[in-house]
Amino acid sequence: MASFQRRFKELRHERGWTLDDLAELLGTTKSTLSRYENGLREPKIEFAEKSAGVFGVSTDYLLGKSDSRKGEDDAQLKMLFRKAGELSDEEREEVLSHFENTLNLYLKHKRR
Template sequence: MTDERPPSELFQERLKVARDLRKWSQGDLANRAGMPPSSIAHFESGSRKPSFETLRRLANALEVTTDFLLGRVDDPSLAEAGDPLFRDIGKLTGHDRELAKDFLKMLAERTQAKNKEKEG
């Protein structure tokens, strides 16, 4: 079921969701996108709307697609094409691709184990 709200309303929510997924503060995102932290606060509150250039910079910084930020796709995992890591893996073939998958799996498991240590 698609959300029928206008993209401008969805954007403010999606921007915060994408930022939270990265575990970044508004200041972190602002630094990565090359803009003042107050701009991120305005976008998330809905008091300002981004220009096309700003939308592109935010999507690049968050490594998601503009489609996710605008509500055209609902699942951030569907925005994998916007992640440089996924683009680079797509260029690998055969054995190198398997090595990359194994390495990423190992890193993910290591991160998961560290998170469990922190919780317990």
């Protein structure tokens, strides 16, 4: 299986992102990302989780532990739920209501 550095670089290239683009998305520097891509630095779990969320893959895929891009735990959903945890109870209820309505509408139209 692939290494983190290979997967990280591969995913960035697939999306057509420069190191500057990705650095902005991840809140880090171009030089830090270059070190990851060249195997000069190993990611901490928090960085791997954030990166997986940005790329839309599982952390296991990004870390080279799996060849399946989407694990049982979808990284993007985990990140969204983590962000939702920062909201007040009232805000969270509103967001969940919108999400449920949007999902139901999507599924209704998809099944036609």
